[in-house]
Amino acid sequence: MTDQTPHSALHSGFRFDNSWTRDLPGTFVAQDPDAALAPQILVLNRGLAADLGLVAEVLVQNPGWFAGGSLPAGAEPVALAYAGHQFGGFSPQLGDGRAHLLGEHIGADGRRWDIQLKGSGRTPFSRGGDGKAALGPMLREYVISEAMAALGVPTTRSLAVALTGEDVRREAGRLPGAVVTRVAASHLRVGTLQFWAARGDHDTLARVVDYAIARHDPDLVGQEGRILAFFDRIIARQARLVAAWMGLGFVHGVLNTDNVALSGETIDYGPCAFMEAYAPGTVFSSIDHQGRYAYANQPHILAWNMAKLAESLLPLMGGTEAVVQVLNDRLSGIAAIYQAEWLAVMRSKLALDGAQDGDHDLATGFLAAMEGQGADWTLAFRRLADAATGDVTPLRALFADPAKLDLWLPLWRARLRADAAGHLRACNPLVIPRNHRVEEALQAAEAGDLAPFTALLAEVTDPYTDRPGREGYTLPAPSGFGDYVTFCGT
Secondary structure, eight states, rough: OOOOOOOHHHSOOBBBBHHHHHHHHSSSOOOOOOOOSEEEEEEOOHHHHTTTTOOOOHHHTTHHHHHHHHOOOTOOOEEOOOOOOOOOTSSSSOSSSSEEEEEEEOTSSSEEEEEEEEEEEEOOOTTOOOOOOOOOHHHHHHHHHHHHTTOOBBOEEEEEEEEEEEEEEEEEEEEEEEEEEEEOOOBBBBHHHHHHHHHHHHHHHHHHHHHHHHHHOOOTTTOTTTOOOOOHHHHHHHHHHHHHHHHEEOOOOOOOOOGOOOOOOOOOOOOEEEOOOOOTTTOBBBBBOOOOOGGGGGGHHHHHHHHHHHHGGGGGOOOOOOHHHHHHHHTTHHHHHHHHHHHHHHHTTBBBBSSSSTTTHHHHHHHHHTTTOOOOHHHHHHHHHHHHHOOOHHHHOOSTTHHHHHHHHHHTTTTTTHHHHHHHEEEEHHOOOOHHHHHHHHHHHTTTOHHHHHHHHHHSSOOOOTTTTHHHHHHHGGGOOOOOOBOOOO
């Protein structure tokens, strides 16, 4: 595949370096994206493009870059190899079955960003799939990832969604085909290391780990003990990430090891959703029959996934009993690390003044008051701002029986910081991607009407501002919406 518009590419702002293909031969398959029949950019993230030093006016003139059919200058498309535990079962070979890493763009600030197409055609890792994607799931990744970025959660981003001009066949019938362009700190995953560890290829495993350290923790390069230190960094990033999810009521839905990025970014927005009425066992994914990835299980899965990472790193650390003990000690400490991150999130969400020993009980007390009452997670925390000024009516209205809430409120007030009301509004979002609004927007887009999606995107990327006219985006789904079920979108 050749670049059909070299002059435009020269001025697009893309600056590819491609260290992965240069430094890690044998860990990928060179593969061009499928050529799209009639590429058309449906959504372009102009703000992100500007942050990356890209020229939006040039990007829109080259839809093939984002749907398949041409490549920007310097791109070297590949499909990456990785393995993974999926719902607890190990698959020794997964890999990019419908994605192509175009390369690594060096932004204006010198940072390195993976640019990847998702839904761009078959690869040697497709395992019988068509390598394509339907429009709805690609728009879902766009809107949820951009909402997460606006909420301050580490996440991959979406640069564009482009139509391919051909339909894909799914259980729901024929749907418009589309490609999302994902921007990530990297696509290194726990499953990337598992792939080589499972094969006993410790030389390649060592090269990949050193590459990951150089990319994400360069201060550790060349240091003795760097692998253990890198493991500690990954644990810290993952604990911080999952705590952020829990604070927002976010359910990832498919927290397999191949969906755990070493960078600490949220990756893969397939069956994800935001919880409305607080219920610890909330599950949205249609295939999570046992509730493995339920809301309350996410911290436990964090530790489980880190144990699988430890198993992959063990051969590079000597594999002695002493090393095993060190790694087990690290794994045993994950619960405390996560709890500290979670408590920091909750102290902020509750606007507590400083830190005291009883804060954990105070935080869990609010959750206990909410559980079983139908209280909406997002609105309950948001309406604490009113309660902080003395008006508890809006908050109490969310509870079927506010008796426990009434007992908790005086304990909470005794711990409030001086600027509590303003802090609570700045910390707790008013708008999240409500499930019924997301579905409404995706269905309209599939029918050719992008207006609901555009409106939703504008709302979720400004999550904290009080202003008139937002009411329709702040409330839970109407009673007729029913139980919400999500799908992987493959």
